[in-house]
Amino acid sequence: MDRRRIRVLLVEDEEIHRVVARxxxxxxxxxxxxxxxxxxxxxxVRESGAGGGSGAYNLIFTDKQMPVMDGHEATRQIRAMxxxxxxxxxxxxxxxxxxxxxxxxGANDFTPKPLTKEKLGHILAKFGLA
Amino acid sequence: xxxxxxxxxxxxxxxxFFDQGYLDEQFNQLEELQDESSPNFVxxxxxxxxKDSPRxxxxxxxxxxxYPQDFHRLDSLVHQLKxxxxxxxAVRMKNECSVFKAHCNDKxxxxxxxxxxxxxREHATLKQKLESYFQLLRQVAPRxxxxxxxx
Numbered sequence: 001m002d003r004r005r006i007r008v009l010l011v012e013d014e015e016i017h018r019v020v021a022r023x024x025x026x027x028x029x030x031x032x033x034x035x036x037x038x039x040x041x042x043x044x045v046r047e048s049g050a051g052g053g054s055g056a057y058n059l060i061f062t063d064k065q066m067p068v069m070d071g072h073e074a075t076r077q078i079r080a081m082x083x084x085x086x087x088x089x090x091x092x093x094x095x096x097x098x099x100x101x102x103x104x105x106g107a108n109d110f111t112p113k114p115l116t117k118e119k120l121g122h123i124l125a126k127f128g129l130a
Numbered sequence: 131x132x133x134x135x136x137x138x139x140x141x142x143x144x145x146x147f148f149d150q151g152y153l154d155e156q157f158n159q160l161e162e163l164q165d166e167s168s169p170n171f172v173x174x175x176x177x178x179x180x181k182d183s184p185r186x187x188x189x190x191x192x193x194x195x196x197y198p199q200d201f202h203r204l205d206s207l208v209h210q211l212k213x214x215x216x217x218x219x220a221v222r223m224k225n226e227c228s229v230f231k232a233h234c235n236d237k238x239x240x241x242x243x244x245x246x247x248x249x250x251r252e253h254a255t256l257k258q259k260l261e262s263y264f265q266l267l268r269q270v271a272p273r274x275x276x277x278x279x280x281x
Contacts (some may be wrong), residue, residue, distance in 0.1 A: 014210065016178040016217050023163040023171060065209065092213040114217045116159050 006030040006129050011041040011062035011074065012090075021061065021090070021115045028120055033057075037066040038074025045078050045085070057085050058129055061115065062107075064091040064098070072105040079106035086127045090115055133270060140266050147263070152256055156219030169271075173264050179218050180260070183253055186211040187246070190230075194242055204242060205234040211249075222252045 008030050012018045018034060025032045035041040041062065048056030060078070062071040069077075075087050086109070089102040094112040102110055109126065111119045124130040131139070147153040157172075164171040190207045193200055212227035226249045233241030 014182075014213065016175060016182060016214050019175055019178060020160070020163075020217050023168065027163055065206065092209055092216060113213050114156060114159075116156070117162070 006058045006124075007033065007056060009033050009035060009041060009044060009057045009060045011035045011038065011060065011066070011071065013037055013063065013066040017063065017090075017113060024115050024117055024120055027117065028124070030059075030124075038062070038069030038071055038077075040068075041074045042069070042077045042081075045083055046081060059123070059127060060085055060087045061090050062087060063113075064089060064093060064102070072101060075102065075105040075107050088123055131269070136266060136270050140263070140270065143259075143263050143266065147259060152220070152222055152259060154219040154221040156216065158219075160218065173267070176218050176260055176264070179214050179220070180257055182214045183211060183223075186214070187250055187253060190246055190249075194239070194246060199237070199239055201234045201237055205231055208234070220256055223249065223256065226252055 006029075008025055010018065010021050010025065010032055012021060012034070013036050018036075022032050022034070033044065035044050041060070045057065045060070062074060064071040066074075071089060071091070075089075078085070078087065087107045089099075089107045089110045090113055091098065091102075091110070092113045094110070099110045109123065111123065121130065147157070160172045160175055168174075186207055190204060190211070193203050193207060208227050208230045212224055212231070215223035215227065226245060230242055230245040230249065233239075233245055
C-alpha cells in the first residue's frame, strides 16, 4: 500500500509522546493527524465522514490516560459509531488487565509506549497497511 | 578542544550512559529519527522530558505530604513520569517509577517516600549527564554542518 495514502489519527495528550510518535509515523511516510484527548478524537472521527464503515482514518493510535475523555471511552464511542478502523492502544500501562480493558472497549491491539519504528512496522503489517 | 577529541569524548560519554544503565535503546531510536529536517530532534525530546519531570517530581512530593493519602493520584503522576522517561530511554528512572507504582499498589507510603528520594537522585544525575552531552554536541554541530554543506 502506498504509505502516503495512509492516514493515522494519533490521540495523545502529552507533548513528549506526540513529538516522538509523530516523528516515528512521519519517518514511516504516513500522514498524521492529532487529537489531544479522547473527545477530540471522537469528534475528528465523526467529522471525517465515518460511520457504517472504515471511516477516513486507516489507523488510530490512542493513549489511555487523557483529560476530558480517556482512551477507553473514546474507543467505545468510536466503535459505537460503527467505525471499524483499527484502533491500537499505546500506553505505559501494559499489564494484562490494562490490555484487556482496551480490547474490551473495542481496540484491536495494544503496544507499550514509546512507539518505535519496529512496533509501527509490525502494526502496519498486521492491519495490511505495510 | 579539537574536533576529533570532541567526537571521541562524545562517543565515550554516550557509551557510558548505556554501560552504566542510564539510557537504553530508545535513545538510539531517537537519534535515528534525527535528520536534516529536524537536526535537534533528540535534544528537543530530552528538553521536553527535563521540562516535565521536575514538575512531576514536585507534584509527587506534594501529594505524598498530603493527608489522607491519595495513592490513586500518586500512581497517576508517576505513570506520567514513567512514560516521559521511557520516551528518551531513561531506564533507571523508568525502573524506579515501577518500584514506586508497586508501593502505591501496596499503599506503602514509606516505600513511596524512599522511592521518591531515589527518583530525585537518579533524575539529578541524568539531567547533569544529558546537559553535558548536549553541550559537547553543540560544539561539534557547527563543524559538522560545515562539512555536510561541502558534500
